[in-house]
Amino acid sequence: xxxxxxxxxxxxxxxxxxxxLQLNWLQVVDADHLNNHPGNSRAVVRDxxxxxxxxxxxxGAVIAESTPSGDQFERQRRYPEGSLFGHLTGYFSFTYxxxxxxxxxxxxxxxxxxxxxxxxxxxLLLKKEHSANVTLSVSKSLQQVASExxxxxxxxxxxxxxxxxxxxxMVDYPVEDPNxxxxxxxxxxxxxxxxxxxxxxxxLLPRTYRDRYFPGxxxxxxxxxxGLETGTATITRPSYPFVSQLDLPQGSPPLKNFGGxxxxxxxxxxxxxxxxxxxxxxxxxxxxxKLEAGAQSFGFTKVPPIDLPFARPSTFxxxxxxxxxxxxxxxxxxxxxxxxxxxxxxALVAAGIANDGVVMTPHVMxxxxxxxGRVVDKYQPKPWTTAVSPxxxxxxxxxxxxxxxxxxxxxxxxxxxxxxxxxxxxxTGRDTSHTWFVAFAPAENPRIAVAVIxxxxxxxxxxxxxxIAAPVARTVMQAALGTP
Amino acid sequence: xxxxxxLRESVVFRSRRNTELGLIVLAAVLTGxxxxxxxxxxxxxxxxxIVPFLLVILGLLAVxxxxxxxxxxxxxxxxxxxxxxxxxxxYVFIARLDKDLAALQAVWTALGIAVFVATLVLVRRVRDxxxxxxxxxLVGIGLLLMPLLPVLGRNxxxxxxxxRFGSVTFQPGELAKIVLCxxxxxxxxxxxxxxxxxxxxxxxxxxxxxxxxxxxxxxWGVSIVIMTAERDLGSSLLFFTLFIAMLWVATGRGxxxxxxxxxxxxxxxxxxxxxxxxxDRVTIWINPWKTASGTGYQIVQALFAFAAGGLAGTNLxxxxxxxxxxxxxxxxxxxxxxxxxxxxxxAIVIAFLxxxxxGIRIALRAEPPFEKLLAAGLTTIIGVQAFVIIGGxxxxxxxxxxxxxxxxxxxxxxxxxxxxxxxxLRISHDQxxxxxxxxxxxxxxxx
Numbered sequence: 001x002x003x004x005x006x007x008x009x010x011x012x013x014x015x016x017x018x019x020x021l022q023l024n025w026l027q028v029v030d031a032d033h034l035n036n037h038p039g040n041s042r043a044v045v046r047d048x049x050x051x052x053x054x055x056x057x058x059x060g061a062v063i064a065e066s067t068p069s070g071d072q073f074e075r076q077r078r079y080p081e082g083s084l085f086g087h088l089t090g091y092f093s094f095t096y097x098x099x100x101x102x103x104x105x106x107x108x109x110x111x112x113x114x115x116x117x118x119x120x121x122x123x124l125l126l127k128k129e130h131s132a133n134v135t136l137s138v139s140k141s142l143q144q145v146a147s148e149x150x151x152x153x154x155x156x157x158x159x160x161x162x163x164x165x166x167x168x169x170m171v172d173y174p175v176e177d178p179n180x181x182x183x184x185x186x187x188x189x190x191x192x193x194x195x196x197x198x199x200x201x202x203x204l205l206p207r208t209y210r211d212r213y214f215p216g217x218x219x220x221x222x223x224x225x226x227g228l229e230t231g232t233a234t235i236t237r238p239s240y241p242f243v244s245q246l247d248l249p250q251g252s253p254p255l256k257n258f259g260g261x262x263x264x265x266x267x268x269x270x271x272x273x274x275x276x277x278x279x280x281x282x283x284x285x286x287x288x289x290k291l292e293a294g295a296q297s298f299g300f301t302k303v304p305p306i307d308l309p310f311a312r313p314s315t316f317x318x319x320x321x322x323x324x325x326x327x328x329x330x331x332x333x334x335x336x337x338x339x340x341x342x343x344x345x346x347a348l349v350a351a352g353i354a355n356d357g358v359v360m361t362p363h364v365m366x367x368x369x370x371x372x373g374r375v376v377d378k379y380q381p382k383p384w385t386t387a388v389s390p391x392x393x394x395x396x397x398x399x400x401x402x403x404x405x406x407x408x409x410x411x412x413x414x415x416x417x418x419x420x421x422x423x424x425x426x427x428t429g430r431d432t433s434h435t436w437f438v439a440f441a442p443a444e445n446p447r448i449a450v451a452v453i454x455x456x457x458x459x460x461x462x463x464x465x466x467x468i469a470a471p472v473a474r475t476v477m478q479a480a481l482g483t484p
Numbered sequence: 485x486x487x488x489x490x491l492r493e494s495v496v497f498r499s500r501r502n503t504e505l506g507l508i509v510l511a512a513v514l515t516g517x518x519x520x521x522x523x524x525x526x527x528x529x530x531x532x533x534i535v536p537f538l539l540v541i542l543g544l545l546a547v548x549x550x551x552x553x554x555x556x557x558x559x560x561x562x563x564x565x566x567x568x569x570x571x572x573x574x575y576v577f578i579a580r581l582d583k584d585l586a587a588l589q590a591v592w593t594a595l596g597i598a599v600f601v602a603t604l605v606l607v608r609r610v611r612d613x614x615x616x617x618x619x620x621x622l623v624g625i626g627l628l629l630m631p632l633l634p635v636l637g638r639n640x641x642x643x644x645x646x647x648r649f650g651s652v653t654f655q656p657g658e659l660a661k662i663v664l665c666x667x668x669x670x671x672x673x674x675x676x677x678x679x680x681x682x683x684x685x686x687x688x689x690x691x692x693x694x695x696x697x698x699x700x701x702x703x704w705g706v707s708i709v710i711m712t713a714e715r716d717l718g719s720s721l722l723f724f725t726l727f728i729a730m731l732w733v734a735t736g737r738g739x740x741x742x743x744x745x746x747x748x749x750x751x752x753x754x755x756x757x758x759x760x761x762x763x764d765r766v767t768i769w770i771n772p773w774k775t776a777s778g779t780g781y782q783i784v785q786a787l788f789a790f791a792a793g794g795l796a797g798t799n800l801x802x803x804x805x806x807x808x809x810x811x812x813x814x815x816x817x818x819x820x821x822x823x824x825x826x827x828x829x830x831a832i833v834i835a836f837l838x839x840x841x842x843g844i845r846i847a848l849r850a851e852p853p854f855e856k857l858l859a860a861g862l863t864t865i866i867g868v869q870a871f872v873i874i875g876g877x878x879x880x881x882x883x884x885x886x887x888x889x890x891x892x893x894x895x896x897x898x899x900x901x902x903x904x905x906x907x908x909l910r911i912s913h914d915q916x917x918x919x920x921x922x923x924x925x926x927x928x929x930x931x
Contacts, residue, residue, distance in 0.1 A: 002848055004733040005860050009844035012867040016837045019871060020830065022880040026790040027826040034791030039776045042788055042804050 048073055048094050053109040053131040055089050055101055058366055061140035064089045064102065069184065077182040081140070083175045084147055087206035088138060088364060090309075091178035095189050100206070101364060103309045105134045108368045108377065132376060137166035137366040145479040146171045149472040155454035156207040156343040159476055162351035162440060162449045164381040165360030167306075168480060172207040172343075174199075209304070209311045212340035213453055217274045218424030218436040219335025221349055221396060224271055226294025227282050228392045233267050235395060240264040240278035248280075252327035255280050255334075258425075268399045272407035274423060276334050283333020288322035291333060298349050298387045299359055305384060306344065306362040314345040335426065347451035349387075350438040353400065353420070354446035357393035359385045401443050409437065412470040414478050418443035421473065423466040432456040437469035441477045448480040497916070500561040501553050507565030508545045515541055515572025518800060522580045525801030525823075540590070541572055544597050552909060555604040558916030559909035560846060566839050567890050567905050570832070571596075571898070574891035577819050580801050581812050585893050592895040596902035603906035610855050610911050617670040624664035627656040628706060628723075632713055657710070657719045658887075658900035661726065661865055662907070668727055669858035671699065672734035676853075680735035700743070703727040708751050715761055718872055718884030724748050725868050730861045734853075769882035782809045786818035786877050790829075797825030812893040814885045818877050832891070833874065840867040846912045855911045862904050 026034070034040065052075065055064035063085040069076035077092045079085070090100015098106060111130035146157040146169040156172035180192035196204050205211055227233035242264035245254040255276060257263055263275035270278035283291055295316040296302070303313045317338045322329040331337035344362060352359035361384040368377035388396070400420035403409045409421040420443045424436030435457050440449040452469040516538045523531035531537065545568045552559055571593060579586035607613065613620070630647050631637040638646040638653060646653045672679070703724060711720035728744030755762045764779055772780035772787070785808045792803060805811050805819035821829045843863025850856045866889055873892075876883035887897040 001733055001736070001853065001856055001860075004736055005844060005847045005856070008729060008733060008860055008864065009841065012840050012844075012864070012871070013837065015867070015871040015875075016833055016840070018880060019833050019874050019878065022875070022878045023790070023821070023826055023829050023833070026787060026878055027794055027821065027829070031791040031794050034787055037788070039773070039784065040788045040791075042785075042792055042807060045804055045807075 045094075047092075047106065047110050049075070050110050051075070051131040052077065052092070053111070053133040053371070055105075055109075055134050055136065057085075057136055057138055057140040057143070059139040059141055063136075063140070064092075064178075071184055073184055076184065079178045079182070082179065083177040084140075084143060084171075085138075086175040086178050086203075087172060087208065088136065088170055088308075089178060091176075091181040093181040093189060093193075094184070095186055096181060096193055100308060101134060101136065104307045105365060105368070108132045108134055111370075130371065132368050132370045134368050135366045136364050137161070137164075137379070138169060138364060142169040142476065142480055143171060145169070146472075146476045147173075149475040150452075150454070153454050154201065154456060155452070155469075156211075157450065157452050157472060157476060158208050158343045158347040159448055159450045159480065160347050160351045160360075160362060162354035162446045163360065165351070165362045165384070166366065166379070166381075167362060167364045168448060169476060170208050170344075170364070174201045174203040175206075176203040206308070207343065207453075209306060209308055209342050209344040212312060212314060212342050213434050213436075213455070214426035214428075215314075215335040215339060215341040215346055216424035216426030216434065216436055217276075217279075217335060218346055218349075218422050218438045218451075219333075219339060219341070220271055220274065220279050220424075221353065221400065221422050221438065222295055222298055222300075223279050223282055223286075223291070223333045224267060224399065225298070225353070225388045225392060225396050226286055226290055227267065228395055229294065229297075229388045230286065230290050232286050232290065233282055235268050235399070236266055239266050240270055240275070240281055243277050246277040246280050246330065248327040248330055250326055255327075255330055268402055271399045271422070272402045274403075274408050279334045280330035283330050284326065286333070288319040288329055291322060291329065292316060292319045295339075297385060298352055299345060299385050300339075300341070302385070304342075304344055304348065304362055307365050311344070312342060314341040315339065335424065343451045343453050346436065346438050346453075347449055348384075350420075350422075350440045350451060351446075351449035352385075352387040353393050353396050354440035354449050355393075356390040357386060357388040358383050359387055397443055400439075404439070408466045409439070409470050411467055412437065412439055412474045412477075414441065414474060414481070414483055417441050417477075417481060417483055419474070419477065420446075421470065423470065428456060430456070432458055435466075435469040437466065437473045439470075439473045439477065441481060448477050450476055452476075496920075497558045500559075501549070501557060504552065504561035504564055505549055507562060508549055508568055509542070511565045511569035511572060512538065512541045512545060514569060515576060518573060518576040519579070522576055522800035525799050526580070541568075544594060548597050548600050551601040551604055555601075556909050556913035558920065559913035560842055563839065563842055563905060563909060563912075566835050566842075567901070570835055570890035573820070573832070574816060574888070574893075576800070577816055577823075577891075578812050578893050580823075581806060581819060582893075585812050588895070589893050589898075592898045595895070596898040599899050600902040600906045603903050604910060607907065607910055610858065610907065610914055611852060613666050613858075614670040614673075614854050617667055620663050620667040621671075624660045624667055625706065627660035627663065628710060630656045655894070655896035657714075657716065658894075658896040659903070661719070661723060662862070662900055662904050664723070665726060665730070665861040665865060666858060666907075668730045669854055669861055672730055673853045673857055675699075676734040679731070680737050700727075700731070700740075700747070704747050704751065707748075708755070711751070711755050711762070712759060715759075716885075717762065717765060717882075718869075718876075718886030721748075721872060721884060722865070722868055722886065726861060726864050729864045729868075730857060733860050734857055765882045765884070769879060772879065782815065783877070783879055783883055785809075786815055786821075787879060789818045789822035790878065793822040793825040793828075795826050797821075797823050797828055799823060810885070813887060814873060814883075814892065815877050816892050817874050817888055820891075836867070836870040836889075839863075843867075843908055846908055846915070850911055850915045851918065855914065859908060859911045862908050865904060866901075 052066045054062050056062050063081050064079050066075040066077050090102045092098050092102045150157055150173050159169040176196050183189045242262050244260045244262045245256040247254050257276045263273050264278055300314045300316040304311050328337050332339050348359050361382050363379055365379050367375050370376050397420050400422055404412050404419045404421045408423040412419050412421045419441040421439030426434045435454050437452045440446040450473045452472045454469050457468050575589055578589050636647040638648045707720045707724035710716050731740045768780045772783045776784045789805050800823050803822035805822050808815045808818055811819050840863055847856050847859035850859055869889055873886050873888050875881040887894045889901045
């Protein structure tokens with residue numbers, strides 16, 4: 001019988017090897033997939049009863065914290081600043097999960113990231129909480145200034161440090177107060193959620209990095225950069241014809257300047273007055289491939305690697321689409337047709353020019369500290385994409401300074417500081433326009449880059465467009481630079 | 485013939501028992517550490533009852549150890565510590581999941597040890613069991629069918645495998661499989677010549693004599709009754725697999741494996757066609773996601789638990805295995821997977837693999853065919869049962885609700901498994917004594 005008994009032993013061993021393989025599959029190979037399965041609410045439940053660290057601003061304001069609740073969940077998540085940081089912190093909801101920094105830094109806040117867990121066993125013995133606190137690069141003071149400057153107008157403001165990519169302020173309107181979503185009464189939470197979702201103004205949508213708009217003339221910074229980088233244009237050549245409209249091929253109606261205005265001249269001159277016909281011509285001169293490459297070099301069509309969840313890419317047509325449709329190519333060069341950009345992307349365009357042509361990876365986290373105050377993670381700046389060479393960046397900067405000194409963006413002037421900027425006005429097709437302003441300052445050594453969009457302004461033209469968004473940008477830059 | 489005292493003093497046997505003692509202490513330390521970690525994880529405090537807890541584990545295992553030292557000193561030394569470790573880890577998880585069940589499990593463990601000792605006392609020689617062959621057959625079938633009796637039987641979770649005396653419920657099937665294993669072993673040893681005789685051949689393929697097909701048909705019928713009337717797929721599968729495996733070991737005829745497989749397949753297919761609960765099990769196994777909030781809830785939650793555990797686990801009492809229905813019994817392995825991770829589940833699988841390997845070694849060494857076959861059968865019970873339930877909760881095979889030996893909560897299961905362990909140790913002891921006696925006799929002759 002020994003032969004069969006050995007066979008039996010081998011057979012049983014094979015079964016156990018199969019168990020071992022299946023366990024490896026479930027617990028290692030497929031674990032991420034299962035953990036992120038939409039039906040899996042155990043992560044939320046676990047996190048909900050665990051200690052959770054606070055989120056603070058760079059100037060020390062607590063914008064999310066957990067306090068004892070005395071009910072089954074033990075802790076209540078609170079957002080002391082209400083809606084001011086609503087789209088930055090996001091929410092921490094039992095029913096609806098997490099968003100914002102609460103989502104991207106969930107592991108750090110609950111103390112589940114690698115660096116923290118090494119000490120876990122000894123911490124357990126010493127009764128220490130192993131949750132960590134996240135400090136953002138955003139300051140409460142600048143956030144408040146930006147929020148007040150935007151006021152109750154639908155729109156968004158993004159301010160970056162062009163050298164590091166750190167987000168200094170990120171506001172939009174309207175924005176929800178996350179407190180009701182973090183409540184423990186599930187009926188109330190559901191009602192609050194339904195009301196927010198049914199609001200046509202979309203307060204749950206972080207416009208700064210998830211909503212896209214026609215960039216309009218603010219996109220001319222990208223077209224100008226592509227023209228200079230490829231040698232298609234210089235600051236002296238060509239001199240674009242002074243016309244009020246540009247004839248387009250393929251039977252398309254001609255492309256007109258705002259209000260039938262006559263403009264043209266060299267590239268700096270055309271940018272100063274934001275001349276549509278000149279930039280449309282530059283777009284046609286560049287050709288589909290160089291135009292697309294120029295947009296992509298600033299990050300268009302790619303998801304910005306920001307540490308906030310579900311960031312959306314800005315869009316730009318493909319070379320094939322542009323080559324097929326010359327009128328579309330001309331309109332794309334002035335930020336219309338199929339071009340769309342998030343406010344974050346336009347801030348990155350300004351920051352790229354400000355940082356000698358290199359667009360830094362945007363981020364909101366500055367550092368993570370454990371409950372003892374020791375730094376366990378510190379953000380290290382890294383480049384995202386190279387937009388243009390330093391020389392071209394300097395040329396575009398000087399052209400943008402011209403816009404603020406004597407062009408469409410004069411309202412962004414700050415006494416004693418050289419400001420570089422560009423206006424944008426994008427018609428919505430509803431008799432209104434989105435007004436843009438992208439800028440950075442001081443031009444010689446930039447410390448802040450800003451993008452401002454204010455939606456649905458009635459009947460504005462290119463010149464008056466600057467009067468709405470530019471002052472908001474100026475106020476934010478002034479506050480950041482500490483100048484009166 | 486050498487005296488028992490001489491045996492007890494034999495250096496080989498003493499070192500075997502000392503190994504066992506060392507391993508028992510190790511198992512107790514591991515269990516105690518897990519208990520402390522569970523308490524720290526739950527409330528960040530040391531458990532107040534850690535000292536009595538450790539004393540009780542050590543005490544129980546010491547009783548079992550002293551019993552082997554006295555009653556089966558030559559038995560294998562790693563089986564008991566392995567059982568103690570599995571029992572201990574299982575207890576820590578039950579205590580972490582349900583305090584009331586833990587108190588009961590402690591009582592059942594004590595009773596299990598008592599059964600272990602009693603078995604070693606009563607069964608002084610395994611071959612004595614052979615004599616009561618047909619008694620065992622009747623008792624085994626009686627136990628299997630007992631839950632179907634109108635007054636005694638109880639339906640729990642849709643299965644009718646329980647009987648009730650006053651406030652105590654008991655699963656007689658757990659005991660039945662061991663009793664029947666003893667019967668199969670003695671019956672098959674006697675009939676194996678007949679059963680392996682080929683009356684017909686189809687080409688080179690062996691076809692067993694149909695005259696001797698009665699037992700196969702009977703075993704098949706009983707397993708179909710368990711599957712349908714008691715709605716217990718797990719026991720049915722285990723019971724039939726056990727019989728076919730033992731039949732094959734006894735006869736060496738691969739055809740029985742084929743015939744058994746076909747018969748079980750046919751029975752399973754019929755059951756699948758005619759019974760909703762069997763269909764559900766298969767549908768859930770193939771795609772649990774479709775019914776993730778309904779019938780598939782339990783297995784889906786178990787899969788999430790394994791994934792949540794990952795490599796190192798969430799640490800004891802830091803996960804949320806309470807979300808899995810029946811987590812203290814059938815699904816306890818998923819709780820271990822969540823809180824101890826792949827490291828913990830691998831350790832449990834290895835512990836069972838070691839038990840199986842040891843059982844196989846005992847079977848290989850034993851000389852009397854009855855003891856050989858019995859050891860192989862008992863080992864099959866442990867191995868197949870662990871595989872069926874671990875495979876079930878990990879969705880490797882369709883889920884059938886049976887307990888994880890020594891680990892799951894369950895009185896009948898613990899008692900039965902300690903009985904099984906005592907029988908294996910008895911076989912191991914008897915063989916060692918025989919070998920020792922032969923060696924002794926050989927040296928006497930030489931001298």
